[in-house]
Amino acid sequence: MINNIIKYGLYAVILVLVQLLACNNIQFSGYINPYVYLLFILILPVDTPSWLLLLVAFLMGLIIDIFSGTFGLHAFATTFIAFIRPTVLGLIAPHDGYQSSQSGLSIGSYGFKWFLIYSSILVFVHHFVLFFLEVFRMTNFFNTFLRVLLSSIFSVLFILLFELIRRGK
Amino acid sequence: MRNLLNFLAKYNHVIVFILLESLALYLIFGADNYHNIKFYKGFRGISANIEKSVSNSRYYFGLKEVNDRLATENNALKERLAMLTTGKEYSTWEVIDTSLGRQYRFFEGEVINNSVNRQKNYITINRGQKDGIDKDMAVISADGAVGIIVASSKNYSVAMSLLNIDMRMSARIKSNGYFGSLSWDGVNYLEASLSEIPQHVSINVGDTVETSGYSSIFPEGVMVGVISDYYSSGSDFYDISVRLSVDFKKLRHINVIGNRLLEEQTELESSFE
Numbered sequence: 001m002i003n004n005i006i007k008y009g010l011y012a013v014i015l016v017l018v019q020l021l022a023c024n025n026i027q028f029s030g031y032i033n034p035y036v037y038l039l040f041i042l043i044l045p046v047d048t049p050s051w052l053l054l055l056v057a058f059l060m061g062l063i064i065d066i067f068s069g070t071f072g073l074h075a076f077a078t079t080f081i082a083f084i085r086p087t088v089l090g091l092i093a094p095h096d097g098y099q100s101s102q103s104g105l106s107i108g109s110y111g112f113k114w115f116l117i118y119s120s121i122l123v124f125v126h127h128f129v130l131f132f133l134e135v136f137r138m139t140n141f142f143n144t145f146l147r148v149l150l151s152s153i154f155s156v157l158f159i160l161l162f163e164l165i166r167r168g169k
Numbered sequence: 170m171r172n173l174l175n176f177l178a179k180y181n182h183v184i185v186f187i188l189l190e191s192l193a194l195y196l197i198f199g200a201d202n203y204h205n206i207k208f209y210k211g212f213r214g215i216s217a218n219i220e221k222s223v224s225n226s227r228y229y230f231g232l233k234e235v236n237d238r239l240a241t242e243n244n245a246l247k248e249r250l251a252m253l254t255t256g257k258e259y260s261t262w263e264v265i266d267t268s269l270g271r272q273y274r275f276f277e278g279e280v281i282n283n284s285v286n287r288q289k290n291y292i293t294i295n296r297g298q299k300d301g302i303d304k305d306m307a308v309i310s311a312d313g314a315v316g317i318i319v320a321s322s323k324n325y326s327v328a329m330s331l332l333n334i335d336m337r338m339s340a341r342i343k344s345n346g347y348f349g350s351l352s353w354d355g356v357n358y359l360e361a362s363l364s365e366i367p368q369h370v371s372i373n374v375g376d377t378v379e380t381s382g383y384s385s386i387f388p389e390g391v392m393v394g395v396i397s398d399y400y401s402s403g404s405d406f407y408d409i410s411v412r413l414s415v416d417f418k419k420l421r422h423i424n425v426i427g428n429r430l431l432e433e434q435t436e437l438e439s440s441f442e
Contacts, residue, residue, distance in 0.1 A: 021223055024284075033286045050182030058189045065196070067219070068284075069291060069327075072196025079193060083186045133197065135288045135334065135355065143356055 008044065008104075012060065015040045015162075020067050023158065032147070034154040037064060038126055039162055041082055042119055045104045050086060057082030070134075077130040081122045088121050107163040119159050124152045217293060217325050220282040228421060235421060242311045273388055276300060276425040283330070285358040285417045290330040292316055296425065297324040305386055307426040313392035313414035314338070314380055315423055326425075331393075332358050332417055339384045340393050340411075343377040345370055351378070351393060351411065358417055360397065363409040368401055378411050385434045388426060 019037040026034060041057050048056075061078035065071055089098070094110045107115045127148045135144055177184065228235075278300075282293035296302045298321050308315040308328045316328040316336070329336055334355045340363060341348035349365035363378060376396045382389025397412040428434075 020219070025223070025227070051185045054182060054185045054189055058193070061193070070287075072193040076190060076193035076197065079186065079189045083182070131288075140355065 004045070004104075008040075011043070012040055016060075016063055016067075018162075019064060024068060032151050032154055034151065034158045035123075035126070035130075036155065036158040036162055038078070038081070038123055038155065039119075039159045041078060041085065042122060042159070043104050043106055046089065046098045050083075053082045053085065054079055073130060073134055076133060077126045080129050081126045084125065085122065088118065092117055092121075106167060107160070108167050115163070116156070116160070120152070120156050123155045123159065124148070127152045127155065217281065220293065221295070224281045231419065231421070234419070238311065239422075272428060272430055274301070274427040274429065276302060276427070278302075278326075278423055278425055280420050280423055281325075283417065283420055285330075285332055288334050288355045290332040290417075291319070292328045292330050292420070292423075294318075294326045294328060294423065294425070295324070297321050297326050299323050301427070302326045302425055303427065305431060306428075307387040307391075308423050309387075309391055309426060310415050310420060310423045312416070313394065314387060315415055315417075315420065317386055318425065330417065331361060331413065331415075338387070338393075339381045340378050341381040342366065342370075342372060342396070343379050343390075345372070348381040348383065349406075349409075359413060361394065361411045361413055363396075363411050364406060366407045366409060368405055368407055370407075372396060372399060372407065372409070374398065385428060385431050388428070 015037045019035065023034050023036050037060065040060055041053075044053060044056070057078040058075050061075035062072070064074040064078075068074075092114065094114065105115075105118075109115075131144050131148045131151070276296055278294045278296040280292055281295050284290045292308070292315065294302070294308070302318060302321050304318055304320060306318045308318060314331060316330040316333075317338075318326050319329045320327045331338070331351075332353050334353060336351075336353060338351045339348055340351040342363075347366055347370050349363045351361055351363050353361045366372065374396055378393045378396060380387040380389060380391040380393060392414050394411040394413040394415075396409055398410040399407050402408050
Protein backbone atom coordinates (compact mmCIF):
# COMPACT_ATOMS: atom_id res chain seq x y z
CA MET A 1 0.00 0.00 0.00
CA ILE A 2 2.70 2.45 1.06
CA ASN A 3 4.76 1.21 -1.87
CA ASN A 4 1.89 2.00 -4.19
CA ILE A 5 1.48 5.51 -2.83
CA ILE A 6 5.17 6.24 -3.39
CA LYS A 7 5.13 4.62 -6.82
CA TYR A 8 2.08 6.50 -8.11
CA GLY A 9 3.19 9.72 -6.45
CA LEU A 10 6.41 9.46 -8.41
CA TYR A 11 4.53 8.77 -11.66
CA ALA A 12 2.33 11.80 -10.99
CA VAL A 13 5.32 14.08 -10.50
CA ILE A 14 7.12 12.76 -13.60
CA LEU A 15 4.00 13.04 -15.79
CA VAL A 16 3.21 16.57 -14.60
CA LEU A 17 6.79 17.63 -15.33
CA VAL A 18 6.79 15.98 -18.75
CA GLN A 19 3.45 17.59 -19.52
CA LEU A 20 4.41 21.10 -18.44
CA LEU A 21 8.02 21.25 -19.57
CA ALA A 22 7.86 19.20 -22.76
CA CYS A 23 4.35 18.51 -24.07
CA ASN A 24 2.93 22.00 -23.47
CA ASN A 25 5.76 23.33 -25.61
CA ILE A 26 5.11 20.97 -28.50
CA GLN A 27 2.67 22.51 -30.90
CA PHE A 28 2.10 20.56 -34.07
CA SER A 29 0.66 22.73 -36.84
CA GLY A 30 -0.27 25.49 -34.44
CA TYR A 31 -3.03 24.01 -32.36
CA ILE A 32 -2.51 20.39 -31.45
CA ASN A 33 -1.35 19.86 -27.90
CA PRO A 34 -0.78 16.29 -26.64
CA TYR A 35 -1.87 15.60 -23.07
CA VAL A 36 0.34 12.80 -21.83
CA TYR A 37 -0.49 13.34 -18.14
CA LEU A 38 -3.75 11.43 -18.65
CA LEU A 39 -1.68 8.25 -18.51
CA PHE A 40 -1.69 8.66 -14.75
CA ILE A 41 -5.46 8.19 -14.56
CA LEU A 42 -5.27 5.28 -17.01
CA ILE A 43 -2.74 3.22 -15.05
CA LEU A 44 -4.24 3.40 -11.55
CA PRO A 45 -5.19 -0.11 -10.29
CA VAL A 46 -8.61 -1.54 -11.23
CA ASP A 47 -9.74 -1.76 -7.62
CA THR A 48 -8.94 1.86 -6.74
CA PRO A 49 -12.01 3.15 -4.82
CA SER A 50 -14.15 5.39 -7.04
CA TRP A 51 -14.02 8.37 -4.70
CA LEU A 52 -10.23 8.19 -4.51
CA LEU A 53 -9.95 7.92 -8.29
CA LEU A 54 -12.16 11.00 -8.70
CA LEU A 55 -10.25 12.99 -6.11
CA VAL A 56 -6.85 12.10 -7.52
CA ALA A 57 -8.01 12.91 -11.06
CA PHE A 58 -9.42 16.24 -9.92
CA LEU A 59 -6.17 17.20 -8.19
CA MET A 60 -4.11 16.14 -11.18
CA GLY A 61 -6.25 18.26 -13.49
CA LEU A 62 -6.11 21.17 -11.07
CA ILE A 63 -2.31 21.09 -10.99
CA ILE A 64 -2.18 21.18 -14.79
CA ASP A 65 -4.73 24.02 -14.73
CA ILE A 66 -2.74 26.08 -12.26
CA PHE A 67 0.45 25.79 -14.22
CA SER A 68 -1.09 26.43 -17.61
CA GLY A 69 -3.58 29.10 -16.51
CA THR A 70 -6.78 27.37 -17.59
CA PHE A 71 -8.91 27.50 -14.39
CA GLY A 72 -10.69 24.24 -13.83
CA LEU A 73 -10.90 23.14 -17.47
CA HIS A 74 -8.55 20.19 -17.03
CA ALA A 75 -9.93 19.46 -13.57
CA PHE A 76 -13.41 19.11 -15.05
CA ALA A 77 -12.32 16.90 -17.96
CA THR A 78 -10.08 14.59 -15.89
CA THR A 79 -12.74 14.17 -13.18
CA PHE A 80 -15.18 13.27 -15.91
CA ILE A 81 -13.03 10.48 -17.34
CA ALA A 82 -12.28 9.23 -13.83
CA PHE A 83 -16.06 8.95 -13.38
CA ILE A 84 -16.61 6.94 -16.57
CA ARG A 85 -13.44 4.84 -16.20
CA PRO A 86 -15.11 1.96 -14.29
CA THR A 87 -17.88 1.80 -16.93
CA VAL A 88 -15.37 1.80 -19.78
CA LEU A 89 -13.33 -0.90 -18.03
CA GLY A 90 -16.55 -2.95 -17.70
CA LEU A 91 -17.36 -2.54 -21.39
CA ILE A 92 -14.01 -3.72 -22.67
CA ALA A 93 -13.34 -6.31 -19.96
CA PRO A 94 -11.25 -9.27 -21.14
CA HIS A 95 -12.97 -12.72 -21.29
CA ASP A 96 -11.77 -13.94 -17.95
CA GLY A 97 -12.32 -10.60 -16.20
CA TYR A 98 -9.80 -8.42 -14.43
CA GLN A 99 -7.40 -9.89 -11.95
CA SER A 100 -8.04 -8.06 -8.75
CA SER A 101 -4.62 -6.76 -7.91
CA GLN A 102 -2.98 -3.57 -6.80
CA SER A 103 -0.34 -3.75 -9.49
CA GLY A 104 -2.07 -1.25 -11.73
CA LEU A 105 -2.96 -1.28 -15.42
CA SER A 106 -0.36 -1.11 -18.12
CA ILE A 107 0.22 -1.90 -21.75
CA GLY A 108 1.46 -5.32 -20.63
CA SER A 109 -1.54 -6.35 -18.52
CA TYR A 110 -4.13 -7.34 -21.14
CA GLY A 111 -2.32 -6.86 -24.41
CA PHE A 112 -1.52 -3.98 -26.73
CA LYS A 113 -4.90 -3.97 -28.48
CA TRP A 114 -6.77 -3.81 -25.21
CA PHE A 115 -4.67 -0.91 -23.97
CA LEU A 116 -5.03 0.94 -27.27
CA ILE A 117 -8.84 0.73 -27.15
CA TYR A 118 -8.92 1.61 -23.46
CA SER A 119 -6.68 4.68 -23.77
CA SER A 120 -8.29 5.85 -27.04
CA ILE A 121 -11.79 5.92 -25.52
CA LEU A 122 -10.80 7.81 -22.39
CA VAL A 123 -8.45 10.22 -24.18
CA PHE A 124 -11.10 11.01 -26.79
CA VAL A 125 -13.77 11.67 -24.17
CA HIS A 126 -11.34 13.82 -22.19
CA HIS A 127 -10.38 15.90 -25.22
CA PHE A 128 -13.99 16.22 -26.33
CA VAL A 129 -15.05 17.60 -22.95
CA LEU A 130 -11.94 19.78 -22.65
CA PHE A 131 -12.05 21.39 -26.08
CA PHE A 132 -15.78 22.03 -26.20
CA LEU A 133 -15.77 23.41 -22.66
CA GLU A 134 -12.87 25.66 -23.64
CA VAL A 135 -14.61 27.26 -26.61
CA PHE A 136 -18.05 26.91 -25.00
CA ARG A 137 -19.89 27.46 -28.24
CA MET A 138 -21.23 25.33 -31.04
CA THR A 139 -20.22 27.57 -33.93
CA ASN A 140 -17.24 26.07 -35.68
CA PHE A 141 -18.39 22.67 -34.40
CA PHE A 142 -16.45 20.71 -37.01
CA ASN A 143 -13.33 22.72 -36.49
CA THR A 144 -13.35 22.02 -32.78
CA PHE A 145 -14.19 18.40 -33.48
CA LEU A 146 -11.21 18.13 -35.81
CA ARG A 147 -8.98 19.50 -33.09
CA VAL A 148 -10.39 16.94 -30.69
CA LEU A 149 -9.65 14.12 -33.14
CA LEU A 150 -6.14 15.22 -34.08
CA SER A 151 -5.11 16.01 -30.52
CA SER A 152 -6.52 12.66 -29.36
CA ILE A 153 -4.40 10.82 -31.92
CA PHE A 154 -1.26 12.62 -30.78
CA SER A 155 -2.05 12.17 -27.09
CA VAL A 156 -2.62 8.43 -27.58
CA LEU A 157 0.64 8.14 -29.52
CA PHE A 158 2.55 9.89 -26.75
CA ILE A 159 0.84 7.83 -24.08
CA LEU A 160 1.74 4.58 -25.90
CA LEU A 161 5.32 5.77 -26.31
CA PHE A 162 5.51 6.59 -22.62
CA GLU A 163 4.00 3.21 -21.73
CA LEU A 164 6.57 1.38 -23.88
CA ILE A 165 9.39 3.26 -22.14
CA ARG A 166 7.85 2.46 -18.74
CA ARG A 167 7.54 -1.19 -19.66
CA GLY A 168 11.05 -1.37 -21.01
CA LYS A 169 12.51 -0.32 -17.67
CA MET B 170 -32.31 7.21 8.13
CA ARG B 171 -30.80 3.81 7.52
CA ASN B 172 -32.03 3.87 3.95
CA LEU B 173 -30.51 7.28 3.47
CA LEU B 174 -27.14 6.09 4.76
CA ASN B 175 -27.29 3.04 2.52
CA PHE B 176 -28.11 5.27 -0.38
CA LEU B 177 -25.18 7.57 0.38
CA ALA B 178 -22.81 4.65 0.77
CA LYS B 179 -23.91 3.15 -2.53
CA TYR B 180 -23.68 6.35 -4.51
CA ASN B 181 -20.80 8.04 -2.71
CA HIS B 182 -18.78 8.27 -5.91
CA VAL B 183 -21.65 10.04 -7.70
CA ILE B 184 -21.81 12.58 -4.91
CA VAL B 185 -18.04 13.09 -4.95
CA PHE B 186 -18.23 13.40 -8.74
CA ILE B 187 -20.95 16.06 -8.63
CA LEU B 188 -19.14 18.02 -5.93
CA LEU B 189 -15.82 18.02 -7.77
CA GLU B 190 -17.38 18.90 -11.12
CA SER B 191 -19.32 21.78 -9.52
CA LEU B 192 -16.08 23.06 -8.04
CA ALA B 193 -14.39 22.82 -11.45
CA LEU B 194 -17.30 24.63 -13.11
CA TYR B 195 -17.13 27.31 -10.44
CA LEU B 196 -13.44 27.79 -11.23
CA ILE B 197 -14.16 27.99 -14.95
CA PHE B 198 -17.19 30.27 -14.95
CA GLY B 199 -17.53 31.74 -11.47
CA ALA B 200 -14.08 33.22 -11.50
CA ASP B 201 -14.15 34.31 -15.06
CA ASN B 202 -11.02 36.39 -15.09
CA TYR B 203 -7.42 36.30 -14.09
CA HIS B 204 -8.16 38.56 -11.11
CA ASN B 205 -10.56 36.72 -8.94
CA ILE B 206 -8.81 33.51 -8.05
CA LYS B 207 -7.03 33.91 -4.76
CA PHE B 208 -5.10 30.66 -4.64
CA TYR B 209 -4.02 31.19 -8.21
CA LYS B 210 -1.95 34.24 -7.34
CA GLY B 211 0.35 32.29 -5.05
CA PHE B 212 0.98 29.61 -7.63
CA ARG B 213 1.44 32.18 -10.35
CA GLY B 214 4.76 33.18 -8.83
CA ILE B 215 6.06 29.60 -8.80
CA SER B 216 4.85 28.74 -12.25
CA ALA B 217 6.10 32.02 -13.68
CA ASN B 218 9.56 31.20 -12.36
CA ILE B 219 9.49 27.74 -13.95
CA GLU B 220 8.20 29.20 -17.20
CA LYS B 221 10.98 31.74 -17.09
CA SER B 222 13.72 29.14 -16.95
CA VAL B 223 12.10 27.07 -19.72
CA SER B 224 11.70 30.12 -21.90
CA ASN B 225 15.26 31.22 -21.17
CA SER B 226 16.69 27.94 -22.39
CA ARG B 227 14.51 28.05 -25.48
CA TYR B 228 15.48 31.65 -26.05
CA TYR B 229 19.16 30.75 -26.09
CA PHE B 230 18.73 28.66 -29.22
CA GLY B 231 16.96 31.46 -31.05
CA LEU B 232 19.50 34.14 -30.23
CA LYS B 233 20.88 34.40 -33.74
CA GLU B 234 17.50 35.19 -35.20
CA VAL B 235 16.73 37.70 -32.45
CA ASN B 236 20.01 39.44 -33.20
CA ASP B 237 19.18 39.67 -36.86
CA ARG B 238 15.80 41.14 -36.14
CA LEU B 239 17.20 43.68 -33.72
CA ALA B 240 19.82 44.67 -36.27
CA THR B 241 17.12 45.17 -38.90
CA GLU B 242 15.05 47.23 -36.52
CA ASN B 243 18.11 49.26 -35.55
CA ASN B 244 18.81 49.89 -39.18
CA ALA B 245 15.29 51.11 -39.84
CA LEU B 246 15.43 53.42 -36.85
CA LYS B 247 18.80 54.81 -37.97
CA GLU B 248 17.36 55.54 -41.37
CA ARG B 249 14.49 57.42 -39.82
CA LEU B 250 16.85 59.31 -37.58
CA ALA B 251 18.99 60.27 -40.54
CA MET B 252 15.94 61.44 -42.43
CA LEU B 253 14.82 63.58 -39.52
CA THR B 254 18.20 65.15 -38.80
CA THR B 255 19.07 65.97 -42.38
CA GLY B 256 15.58 67.10 -43.25
CA LYS B 257 15.80 65.03 -46.40
CA GLU B 258 12.51 63.98 -47.98
CA TYR B 259 10.88 66.22 -45.47
CA SER B 260 7.90 66.76 -47.68
CA THR B 261 6.96 63.08 -47.66
CA TRP B 262 7.54 62.64 -43.97
CA GLU B 263 4.59 62.50 -41.61
CA VAL B 264 4.52 65.29 -39.09
CA ILE B 265 4.77 63.71 -35.68
CA ASP B 266 2.64 65.29 -33.02
CA THR B 267 4.95 65.80 -30.07
CA SER B 268 2.06 65.82 -27.63
CA LEU B 269 1.45 62.20 -28.64
CA GLY B 270 4.79 61.26 -27.17
CA ARG B 271 3.71 62.65 -23.88
CA GLN B 272 0.36 60.96 -23.98
CA TYR B 273 1.84 57.48 -24.23
CA ARG B 274 4.40 55.85 -21.97
CA PHE B 275 6.54 53.02 -23.31
CA PHE B 276 7.97 50.12 -21.32
CA GLU B 277 10.14 47.36 -22.70
CA GLY B 278 9.74 43.77 -21.59
CA GLU B 279 10.09 40.13 -22.47
CA VAL B 280 7.55 37.42 -23.04
CA ILE B 281 8.11 34.55 -20.62
CA ASN B 282 5.09 32.44 -21.43
CA ASN B 283 2.96 32.33 -24.52
CA SER B 284 0.71 29.94 -26.37
CA VAL B 285 -0.89 29.86 -29.79
CA ASN B 286 -2.67 26.52 -29.64
CA ARG B 287 -5.55 27.31 -27.32
CA GLN B 288 -8.75 29.10 -28.13
CA LYS B 289 -8.02 31.65 -25.43
CA ASN B 290 -4.35 32.47 -25.56
CA TYR B 291 -2.66 34.65 -22.98
CA ILE B 292 0.87 36.03 -22.81
CA THR B 293 2.87 36.40 -19.60
CA ILE B 294 5.31 39.30 -19.45
CA ASN B 295 8.22 39.79 -17.05
CA ARG B 296 7.13 43.27 -16.03
CA GLY B 297 4.56 44.08 -13.38
CA GLN B 298 3.10 46.73 -11.14
CA LYS B 299 6.48 47.64 -9.72
CA ASP B 300 7.56 48.67 -13.23
CA GLY B 301 4.38 50.67 -13.72
CA ILE B 302 2.45 48.16 -15.80
CA ASP B 303 -1.29 48.11 -15.21
CA LYS B 304 -4.49 46.72 -16.66
CA ASP B 305 -5.68 48.04 -20.05
CA MET B 306 -2.29 48.83 -21.45
CA ALA B 307 -1.40 47.88 -25.01
CA VAL B 308 1.29 45.34 -25.88
CA ILE B 309 3.16 45.66 -29.18
CA SER B 310 6.28 44.18 -30.68
CA ALA B 311 8.57 45.55 -33.36
CA ASP B 312 6.26 43.91 -35.93
CA GLY B 313 2.92 45.18 -34.67
CA ALA B 314 0.07 44.82 -32.20
CA VAL B 315 0.22 41.87 -29.80
CA GLY B 316 -2.46 42.21 -27.13
CA ILE B 317 -3.88 43.99 -24.11
CA ILE B 318 -2.83 43.65 -20.46
CA VAL B 319 -5.64 42.06 -18.45
CA ALA B 320 -3.95 41.60 -15.09
CA SER B 321 -0.73 42.45 -13.37
CA SER B 322 0.94 41.32 -10.18
CA LYS B 323 4.05 42.76 -8.55
CA ASN B 324 6.55 41.30 -11.00
CA TYR B 325 4.49 39.88 -13.85
CA SER B 326 1.65 40.82 -16.14
CA VAL B 327 -0.73 38.76 -18.22
CA ALA B 328 -1.92 40.05 -21.56
CA MET B 329 -4.81 38.78 -23.63
CA SER B 330 -3.25 37.92 -26.97
CA LEU B 331 -4.82 38.87 -30.30
CA LEU B 332 -5.12 35.09 -30.62
CA ASN B 333 -8.01 34.89 -28.17
CA ILE B 334 -11.57 34.27 -29.29
CA ASP B 335 -12.77 36.84 -26.75
CA MET B 336 -10.54 39.58 -28.18
CA ARG B 337 -12.17 42.46 -30.06
CA MET B 338 -10.08 45.30 -31.35
CA SER B 339 -10.83 48.35 -33.42
CA ALA B 340 -8.71 48.32 -36.60
CA ARG B 341 -8.78 50.25 -39.84
CA ILE B 342 -7.58 49.88 -43.39
CA LYS B 343 -4.71 52.28 -43.85
CA SER B 344 -5.38 53.16 -47.49
CA ASN B 345 -8.94 54.39 -47.03
CA GLY B 346 -9.38 54.87 -43.29
CA TYR B 347 -12.47 52.67 -42.93
CA PHE B 348 -12.49 50.97 -39.55
CA GLY B 349 -13.93 47.68 -38.40
CA SER B 350 -13.65 45.11 -35.68
CA LEU B 351 -10.74 42.69 -35.60
CA SER B 352 -11.25 39.28 -34.00
CA TRP B 353 -9.75 35.81 -34.10
CA ASP B 354 -11.78 32.74 -35.04
CA GLY B 355 -9.52 30.27 -33.24
CA VAL B 356 -8.37 28.42 -36.35
CA ASN B 357 -5.07 29.71 -37.67
CA TYR B 358 -2.57 31.54 -35.50
CA LEU B 359 -1.32 33.50 -38.51
CA GLU B 360 -4.67 34.99 -39.46
CA ALA B 361 -7.39 37.10 -37.90
CA SER B 362 -10.59 38.40 -39.42
CA LEU B 363 -11.76 41.96 -39.90
CA SER B 364 -15.49 42.57 -39.97
CA GLU B 365 -17.83 45.55 -40.37
CA ILE B 366 -16.12 46.96 -43.47
CA PRO B 367 -18.99 47.94 -45.80
CA GLN B 368 -18.99 46.50 -49.32
CA HIS B 369 -19.01 49.83 -51.15
CA VAL B 370 -15.42 50.40 -50.02
CA SER B 371 -12.80 49.19 -52.47
CA ILE B 372 -10.16 47.03 -50.87
CA ASN B 373 -7.29 44.94 -52.20
CA VAL B 374 -5.29 41.96 -51.11
CA GLY B 375 -2.12 43.37 -49.54
CA ASP B 376 -3.73 46.46 -48.01
CA THR B 377 -2.30 47.33 -44.62
CA VAL B 378 -4.51 47.01 -41.55
CA GLU B 379 -3.55 49.10 -38.52
CA THR B 380 -5.03 50.09 -35.17
CA SER B 381 -7.59 52.87 -35.35
CA GLY B 382 -6.87 54.42 -31.97
CA TYR B 383 -10.60 54.47 -31.16
CA SER B 384 -10.27 51.97 -28.35
CA SER B 385 -7.96 54.45 -26.58
CA ILE B 386 -5.79 51.52 -25.50
CA PHE B 387 -3.69 51.22 -28.64
CA PRO B 388 -2.22 54.36 -30.14
CA GLU B 389 -3.33 55.08 -33.65
CA GLY B 390 -1.48 53.53 -36.58
CA VAL B 391 0.15 50.46 -35.02
CA MET B 392 0.59 47.78 -37.67
CA VAL B 393 -1.73 44.78 -37.34
CA GLY B 394 -1.29 42.92 -40.60
CA VAL B 395 -2.17 42.87 -44.29
CA ILE B 396 -5.33 41.73 -46.02
CA SER B 397 -4.69 38.23 -47.34
CA ASP B 398 -8.12 37.38 -48.67
CA TYR B 399 -11.62 38.81 -48.78
CA TYR B 400 -14.97 37.89 -50.15
CA SER B 401 -18.43 39.38 -50.20
CA SER B 402 -20.92 37.41 -48.19
CA GLY B 403 -24.68 37.86 -48.36
CA SER B 404 -24.60 40.74 -45.89
CA ASP B 405 -23.58 44.34 -46.46
CA PHE B 406 -20.10 43.71 -45.13
CA TYR B 407 -16.98 42.00 -46.39
CA ASP B 408 -15.46 38.92 -44.78
CA ILE B 409 -11.81 39.90 -44.62
CA SER B 410 -8.88 37.70 -43.58
CA VAL B 411 -5.91 39.57 -42.19
CA ARG B 412 -2.46 38.02 -42.13
CA LEU B 413 -1.04 39.15 -38.80
CA SER B 414 2.31 40.91 -38.98
CA VAL B 415 3.40 39.51 -35.62
CA ASP B 416 4.57 35.92 -35.57
CA PHE B 417 3.18 34.87 -32.20
CA LYS B 418 5.21 31.68 -32.20
CA LYS B 419 8.50 33.51 -31.84
CA LEU B 420 7.44 36.48 -29.82
CA ARG B 421 10.07 37.60 -27.34
CA HIS B 422 10.77 41.32 -27.09
CA ILE B 423 7.72 43.47 -26.60
CA ASN B 424 6.81 46.98 -25.59
CA VAL B 425 3.96 47.91 -23.31
CA ILE B 426 2.25 51.20 -24.01
CA GLY B 427 0.27 53.03 -21.36
CA ASN B 428 -2.12 55.83 -22.26
CA ARG B 429 -1.93 58.56 -19.65
CA LEU B 430 -5.23 60.01 -20.77
CA LEU B 431 -7.15 56.71 -20.87
CA GLU B 432 -8.99 57.34 -17.62
CA GLU B 433 -9.97 60.85 -18.62
CA GLN B 434 -11.30 59.66 -21.97
CA THR B 435 -13.28 56.69 -20.66
CA GLU B 436 -14.72 58.77 -17.84
CA LEU B 437 -15.92 61.43 -20.23
CA GLU B 438 -17.31 58.83 -22.64
CA SER B 439 -19.06 56.80 -19.97
CA SER B 440 -21.48 59.64 -19.25
CA PHE B 441 -22.91 59.22 -22.76
CA GLU B 442 -23.49 55.49 -22.68
